[in-house]
Amino acid sequence: MTLTLQLFLIVSTALFCIGLLAALSRRHAIFILIGIEMMLAAANLNFIAFWRFSLDPHQPTGVMIAIFSIAIAAAEAAVGLALVISVYRHYRTTNVDELDQLKG
Amino acid sequence: MNRWIFDSLWLISAVPLAISLVILSLGKSRRKSAAALAIIGQVVALVFAIFAFLPTLQMPSFRAVQNFTWFTFGDQALRIGWVLDPLAAVMLVMIALVGLCIFIFSVGYMAEDKNFIRFFAYLSFFSGAMLGVVIANSLLLLFVFWELVGLASYLLIGFWIERPSAAAAAKKAFITTRIGDMGFFLGMLWLYHSSGTLLFYDEGHGCLESAGLAMLGASATFVALLIFCGAVGKSGQFPLHVWLPDAMEGPTPVSALIHAATMVAAGVFLVARVYPLFSFGAIDGVTPSLTVVVWIGVTTALMAALIAIAQADIKRILAYSTVSQLGLMMVSLGVGGVAAGIMHLLAHGFFKALLFLGAGSVIHGCHGEHDIRNMGGLRRLMPVTFLTYAVGMMALSGVPLFFSGGWTKEEILHATAHWPKSHVPYYLVLGGVVLTALYMTRQIIYVFLGNRRAGSSHAHESPRVMTMPLIALALCAIFFSAVLTPAWPWLHAYLRGERVHFEIAQLIQPMFFVSLGLVGAGVGLGVWLYRKAGLQDRDRAPEMDPLEYAQPALFRFLENRMWLDEFYDRTVIAFATICARVSDWMDRHVWDGLVRGLGGFGELFGIFTSNVDERGINAGVDETTAGTRGLGRLMSAAHSGQIQTYLGVVAIGLLVLLLFYAWLA
Numbered sequence: 008m009t010l011t012l013q014l015f016l017i018v019s020t021a022l023f024c025i026g027l028l029a030a031l032s033r034r035h036a037i038f039i040l041i042g043i044e045m046m047l048a049a050a051n052l053n054f055i056a057f058w059r060f061s062l063d064p065h066q067p068t069g070v071m072i073a074i075f076s077i078a079i080a081a082a083e084a085a086v087g088l089a090l091v092i093s094v095y096r097h098y099r100t101t102n103v104d105e106l107d108q109l110k111g
Numbered sequence: 112m113n114r115w116i117f118d119s120l121w122l123i124s125a126v127p128l129a130i131s132l133v134i135l136s137l138g139k140s141r142r143k144s145a146a147a148l149a150i151i152g153q154v155v156a157l158v159f160a161i162f163a164f165l166p167t168l169q170m171p172s173f174r175a176v177q178n179f180t181w182f183t184f185g186d187q188a189l190r191i192g193w194v195l196d197p198l199a200a201v202m203l204v205m206i207a208l209v210g211l212c213i214f215i216f217s218v219g220y221m222a223e224d225k226n227f228i229r230f231f232a233y234l235s236f237f238s239g240a241m242l243g244v245v246i247a248n249s250l251l252l253l254f255v256f257w258e259l260v261g262l263a264s265y266l267l268i269g270f271w272i273e274r275p276s277a278a279a280a281a282k283k284a285f286i287t288t289r290i291g292d293m294g295f296f297l298g299m300l301w302l303y304h305s306s307g308t309l310l311f312y313d314e315g316h317g318c319l320e321s322a323g324l325a326m327l328g329a330s331a332t333f334v335a336l337l338i339f340c341g342a343v344g345k346s347g348q349f350p351l352h353v354w355l356p357d358a359m360e361g362p363t364p365v366s367a368l369i370h371a372a373t374m375v376a377a378g379v380f381l382v383a384r385v386y387p388l389f390s391f392g393a394i395d396g397v398t399p400s401l402t403v404v405v406w407i408g409v410t411t412a413l414m415a416a417l418i419a420i421a422q423a424d425i426k427r428i429l430a431y432s433t434v435s436q437l438g439l440m441m442v443s444l445g446v447g448g449v450a451a452g453i454m455h456l457l458a459h460g461f462f463k464a465l466l467f468l469g470a471g472s473v474i475h476g477c478h479g480e481h482d483i484r485n486m487g488g489l490r491r492l493m494p495v496t497f498l499t500y501a502v503g504m505m506a507l508s509g510v511p512l513f514f515s516g517g518w519t520k521e522e523i524l525h526a527t528a529h530w531p532k533s534h535v536p537y538y539l540v541l542g543g544v545v546l547t548a549l550y551m552t553r554q555i556i557y558v559f560l561g562n563r564r565a566g567s568s569h570a571h572e573s574p575r576v577m578t579m580p581l582i583a584l585a586l587c588a589i590f591f592s593a594v595l596t597p598a599w600p601w602l603h604a605y606l607r608g609e610r611v612h613f614e615i616a617q618l619i620q621p622m623f624f625v626s627l628g629l630v631g632a633g634v635g636l637g638v639w640l641y642r643k644a645g646l647q648d649r650d651r652a653p654e655m656d657p658l659e660y661a662q663p664a665l666f667r668f669l670e671n672r673m674w675l676d677e678f679y680d681r682t683v684i685a686f687a688t689i690c691a692r693v694s695d696w697m698d699r700h701v702w703d704g705l706v707r708g709l710g711g712f713g714e715l716f717g718i719f720t721s722n723v724d725e726r727g728i729n730a731g732v733d734e735t736t737a738g739t740r741g742l743g744r745l746m747s748a749a750h751s752g753q754i755q756t757y758l759g760v761v762a763i764g765l766l767v768l769l770l771f772y773a774w775l776a
Contacts, residue, residue: 031759039755107752 015056023049128239157207172608194248212580219576237263291344298337346378363471371463408441416546421669448526455519462506465584469500480566488563518595548633
C-alpha cells in the first residue's frame with residue numbers, strides 16, 4: 008500500500024475520535040486525562056503528516072511544532088493530575104458523575 | 112414757610128394716622144404713653160392746621176392746590192392731590208381743636224377702661240382720616256378717607272366688643288352708610304366717565320371748574336344726586352338716619368367726636384365741596400338737585416326734632432338733635448346759603464361736642480345712668496358741667512347775641528326765607544327752631560334742675576381733666592360768635608371770598624326778633640310743660656311725661672322713633688335675609704353639588720385607573736416574571752453540573768460546525 012497523506016489523516020482522525028470517546032464516556036477522571044492525551048497525540052500526528060508531505064521536508068518546522076506540543080502536553084498533564092488529586096482530596100471520589108456542584 | 116405748608120398739607124392727616132399705628136404697637140401697660148402720644152399727634156395736627164389757616168387770610172378766594180400722579184394705566188393717569196381753601200382751612204382748625212378737647216376728655220372718661228390704649232389708637236386713626244377728608248382735592252382720595260372714617264366709626268361704636276348691642280349698632284352704622292356710599296361711588300364713576308378727571312381743582316381742568324362742568328352738561332344733576340346719596344348716609348339724613356341714634360352705644364367721647372362734630376359733618380362738607388356740581392345751570396339759584404337736598408334736609412330736621420321730644424335717654428336726645436341740625440345744614444346748603452351752612456357746621460361742631468361731653472360728664476358722675484327721668488338736681492352737684500351744658504343748650508337753641516348757634520341759625524333762616532322756589536321749608540324750619548328749644552329745655556329741666564332722683568343721688572362733679580375741655584369748648588361756643596355777628600360777618604365773607612366790613616347797625620335785623628321770639632316760645636313752652644315733671648320726688652315712680660299725658664298715641668309714635676327701624680326691619684332687612692338664605696341654599700346644594708359632582712368624576716377616573724393598574728399592569732408584570740422564571744427553570748435544568756455532559760455538547764457542536772463548513776465548500 009502506498010503511503011499517502013490521506014492514510015496518515017485517517018489514522019490521526021481515528022486516534023482523535025478514540026480519544027474523544029474516552030474523554031466523554033469514561034467515569035474515572037484519570038481516564039478522561041488519558042483521552043485528552045490521545046487527542047493531543049492525534050493533533051501531533053496531523054502536524055507531522057502535513058509536514059512530511061509538504062513542499063520542503065528538510066526544514067524541521069513540523070518536528071518543532073510536535074516537540075513544543077509534547078512539552079506543553081506534559082505540562083498540561085501535570086496540571087490535570089494536580090487538579091484530579093486536589094479534587095480527590097476534597098470530594099474523596101474520582102467519579103466525575105458525582106462532581107455536579109454546578110448543577111443549575 | 113407758606114410754600115412748605117402747602118406742599119406738606121398731607122402731614123396734617125398723616126401724623127395722627129402714623130401715631131395711631133405707633134400706639135397700636137405699644138404694650139398693655141403703657142397707658143400714659145398712649146394718651147400722651149395721641150394728644151401730641153392731635154396738637155401737631157392743630158398747629159399745622161393753624162399754619163395752614165393763616166396764609167388763607169391774606170387774600171380773598173384763596174386756593175392752593177398740589178396735585179400729583181398716583182399711577183398711570185396705558186396712556187391715562189390717575190391724579191390725586193390736596194387743596195387748601197377757606198372751606199378746608201376752617202374745617203381743619205375746627206376738627207383739630209374739637210378733637211384735641213375730646214382726646215383730653217377721654218383721658219378722664221376712659222380711665223377705668225381696660226382697653227384704654229386701643230381707644231386712643233382708634234381715636235387717632237379717626238382724626239387722621241377725617242382731616243384727610245377735608246384736604247382731599249380728588250373725589251377718589253376723598254372717598255378713600257371717607258371710607259376710612261366709616262371704618263373708624265365702626266371700630267369705635269363697637270368698641271365695647273363684649274356688648275352685643277354695640278356690635279349690632281356698629282354693623283348697622285357701617286351697612287347703612289355703605290348703602291349711601293354705593294350711590295357716592297356710582298356718582299364718582301359717572302363723573303370720571305363724563306369729565307375724565309376726578310380732581311376738583313386742576314388749573315382749569317378740574318371737574319369743579321368751568322371746563323370740567325361743561326363736559327358734564329345735564330348729567331351734573333344726576334351725578335350730584337348720586338354723590339348726595341353718600342352725604343345722606345354719612346350725615347344721617349332721612350331715610351338713612353337710622354344708624355345715628357344706635358351709634359350712641361359707643362363711648363360718649365366717640366359720640367361727641369364722630370357723631371356730633373366731625374364725621375357726620377363730612378356729608379355736609381361733601382355737599383359744600385362739590386357745590387359747583389349741584390349748582391350747575393342754576394336758574395335763580397335753584398336746580399333740581401338742590402331742591403332735593405332742601406326737601407330731604409327739611410324733612411330730616413323736622414322729623415328728628417319731633418322724635419327728640421319723646422326720648423328719655425340723654426344721649427339719644429342729643430343724637431336726634433344732631434340729625435335735626437344736620438338736616439338744617441342741608442337745607443341751608445340747598446337754598447344757596449353755603450357759607451351759612453358751613454358756619455353752622457363749625458358752630459355746631461363746637462357746641463354739640465360740648466353737649467355730648469357734658470352728657471358724658473353727667474353719665475360719669477351718675478355712675479353710668481343714662482335715663483333722664485332718673486336724674487335731676489345736678490345743678491348743685493355738678494356746677495361746672497351744668498354751666499357749660501347750659502351754654503351749649505343756649506347755643507343749640509339759638510339764643511342770640513352771645514351764643515354762636517344763634518347767629519348761624521339767623522343766617523340759615525335768612526337764606527331759607529329768600530328761597531325763590533317755595534316758602535314751605537322756611538316755615539318748617541321755624542317750627543324746627545321751636546322744637547329744638549323745647550326739647551333742650553326739657554332735657555335741662557329733667558337732668559339738672561328740680562329734685563334729685565334715683566340716679567343722681569350719689570353724683571359728683573367730674574375730675575378736672577374732664578371739665579377743662581368742657582370749659583374750653585364753652586368758651587369757643589361763646590367767642591366764636593364774635594366772627595359770626597352780622598355786624599362783622601368775618602367768617603361769612605371769608606368763606607365766600609369777599610371783603611368784610613364792620614357795621615354795628617347790621618346787628619339789628621327784623622329776622623333777629625322773629626327768631627328771638629321763637630326761641631323764647633320754645634323755652635317758655637318747655638318750662639311750662641316740664642317744670643312740674645322736673646320737681647318730681649325721688650321716691651315716687653316716674654310720672655308720665657306731660658306730652659304723653661296730653662297725646663298718648665302721638666307720644667308713643669314719637670317715642671318709638673316713628674317705627675322706622677321696625678319698618679326697615681320688616682322690609683329691607685327681611686329682603687336681605689331672604690337673599691342671604693337663597694344664596695346659602697344655592698351655595699350648599701347647587702355649587703357644592705357641582706363641586707362634588709366634579710369630584711365624583713375624579714373619583715370614577717381614579718377607580719378606573721386603579722383597576723387598570725391592578726388588573727392590567729400588575730397582572731401583566733406578574734405573568735412576565737413568572738414566564739421568565741419558568742424559562743429560567745427550564746434553562747437551568749439543562750445544567751447537570753457534569754463535565755462530560757458539557758464536553759459532549761461541545762463535541763457535537765464542533766461536529767455540526769465541521770459538517771456545515773464541509774457543506775459550504
